[in-house]
Amino acid sequence: MTEAPTLTLRLGSIAHGGHTVARHEGRVIFVRHGIPGELVAVRLTEHGDTAKFWRGDVIDVLEASEHRVPHFWAEGDALAQHDPVGGAEFGHIALEHQRELKSAVAAEQLSRLGGLKAGQFAFPAVQPVAGQADGLGWRTRMSYSVDSAGRLSMSGFRSNGLTAISSMPLAHPAIERLGLYQLDFTGIERVEAAVSSVDDDTVLILLAEGRQGAARKVARQFPEGVNVAAFSQRGGSAADGRGELQALSGRSWLQESVLGETFRITGEGFWQVHRAAATLLSERVLELAAPAQGEQVADLYAGAGLFSVPLANAVGETGRVFSIEGAPGTHADAKKNLRALPQATVIRGRVERVLRQVAREAQLDAVVLDPPRTGIDKQVAAELASSGVARICYVSCDPASFARDTARLISRGYELAHIEIHDLYPHTHHMESIGLFLRR
Structure with a gap:
C-alpha cells in the first residue's frame, strides 16, 4: 500500500465543516485538525491531478497557534491517531477561540450564500452556553458503530474504517458510567444511548440488530435499572427507521422536562442533544x-x-x-x-x-x-x-x-x-x- 504524500503548509482561514484552507502550487487543500495561521505537516487523504481540491489531516505542528491546547481525547486527536474518529474535531482549540472561528464561518456563509453584506448587517458572535466551562459531558444522546469484534466504535471523517473507543468525553457522565466500552455487542449494527434530563441516572440503550436475536443476548450484560430496547430485523432497522421497536428491559422511552412541561420520548424519537x-x-x-x-x-x-x-x-x-x-x-x-x-x-x-x-x-x-x-x-x-x-x-x-x-x-x-x-x-x-x- 502506497503511503499517502505529505506537505508542509501554512494554514489559512477557517471554512465551514471544520476545515482550514491551505494552498499548494495554486491548488486549494481543505485541512482538518489545524488552526488558521499554523505551519503544519499535512498527510493528504484525498488527492489527484484532476481533483478540484485536495483534503488532508494535520500530522505534526511546526509552528503552533497560541490557541492550540492538548486534545482531551486520544481517539479524536490527529497527532495521536492515524485516522482520528469524528465527534470532537475542534478539541485541540481553546473554547473561546472555537467560538471566534464559528462566528467567522457564520458570517462568511451569511455573506456568501445569504447575500447579507457587512456594514448593512450585524453578524452575530457565537454565544457560550452557561455552566459549561470545559465543554465536556454535554451529549445526552450518543450513537456508536460496532466493529467486527463487537466493540463500540466510531469512524473518522469521510472514512469507512472503525476505531474501537474506550471513552467519549463529550457524552453525558451517566452514559460513560455504564461501562459500555467493555461490553460485547456482537450481532448489533449500531448502539444508541440516551439519558433523561429529569433524572440523570435514567438511561435508555437502543440496539439495532444486525443478526436476529442478538439484542436479547446483549441486553443481559446490562445491570438492573438500565432501560434496553431493540430494533429487530423484522421490517427494517434503526438505520432506516422501519424496524420494530421492542423493550427488552425496563421501558423503551424516556421522560424529559422543559419549562415545567413533561415530554415522553421513545427510543426512535428525536430530542435535542445538548x-x-x-x-x-x-x-x-x-x-x-x-x-x-x-x-x-x-x-x-x-x-x-x-x-x-x-x-x-x-x-x-x-x-x-x-x-x-x-x-x-x-x-x-x-x-x-x-x-x-x-x-x-x-x-x-x-x-x-x-x-x-x-x-x-x-x-x-x-x-x-x-x-x-x-x-x-x-x-x-x-x-x-x-x-x-x-x-x-x-x-x-x-x-x-x-x-x-x-x-x-x-x-x-x-x-x-x-x-x-x-x-x-x-x-x-x-x-x-x-x-x-x-x-x-
Whole structure:
C-alpha cells in the first residue's frame, strides 16, 4: 500500500465543516485538525491531478497557534491517531477561540450564500452556553458503530474504517458510567444511548440488530435499572427507521422536562442533544416568535412537540397550533405530548403539503421551524411565502443551509430581523442559529 504524500503548509482561514484552507502550487487543500495561521505537516487523504481540491489531516505542528491546547481525547486527536474518529474535531482549540472561528464561518456563509453584506448587517458572535466551562459531558444522546469484534466504535471523517473507543468525553457522565466500552455487542449494527434530563441516572440503550436475536443476548450484560430496547430485523432497522421497536428491559422511552412541561420520548424519537438545548431553545423561540392569545401558529418539523407544547400554552384555547412532523415514531411522541391541549392539532406528513393544507383553513400569524441539517427546500419556502405569515422563527443546526434559506426567504418578501448563534456543540464545528424573519 502506497503511503499517502505529505506537505508542509501554512494554514489559512477557517471554512465551514471544520476545515482550514491551505494552498499548494495554486491548488486549494481543505485541512482538518489545524488552526488558521499554523505551519503544519499535512498527510493528504484525498488527492489527484484532476481533483478540484485536495483534503488532508494535520500530522505534526511546526509552528503552533497560541490557541492550540492538548486534545482531551486520544481517539479524536490527529497527532495521536492515524485516522482520528469524528465527534470532537475542534478539541485541540481553546473554547473561546472555537467560538471566534464559528462566528467567522457564520458570517462568511451569511455573506456568501445569504447575500447579507457587512456594514448593512450585524453578524452575530457565537454565544457560550452557561455552566459549561470545559465543554465536556454535554451529549445526552450518543450513537456508536460496532466493529467486527463487537466493540463500540466510531469512524473518522469521510472514512469507512472503525476505531474501537474506550471513552467519549463529550457524552453525558451517566452514559460513560455504564461501562459500555467493555461490553460485547456482537450481532448489533449500531448502539444508541440516551439519558433523561429529569433524572440523570435514567438511561435508555437502543440496539439495532444486525443478526436476529442478538439484542436479547446483549441486553443481559446490562445491570438492573438500565432501560434496553431493540430494533429487530423484522421490517427494517434503526438505520432506516422501519424496524420494530421492542423493550427488552425496563421501558423503551424516556421522560424529559422543559419549562415545567413533561415530554415522553421513545427510543426512535428525536430530542435535542445538548443537555441545556431544549430549555434554551424553547425560551428563545417563545421570545422571538412572540405567540399571543388567540393566534394561529404552525410548528414545522415539530419532532416530539418541544416547541408545540409551549406555543399551544401561549396561544391558549382560543388559538391554534399545528404541530407538523413526518417521522412516524416522533409523530407518535408528539401525539402523546400534546393530547391534553385541545388547541393543538398534530399532523404527520410532508411539511410542504401539510403547510399548504393548513394555510387554506387558517390565517397563520407565526411559523416556527426546526428542519434537519439540510434545511428547507424551495417548495417549503414558496409555501411559507404563499401563506402570508408575518413572523417566521427559524432554528437551524447548520450555518450553510440557514444562509441559503435566508436568501430564499428574503427573495420572497421577508427580512432577517434578528439572528443569534449558540455554542450547543462545543469541541465540534457545529453551531445552533435562531433567526427571526419578518414579512416586509
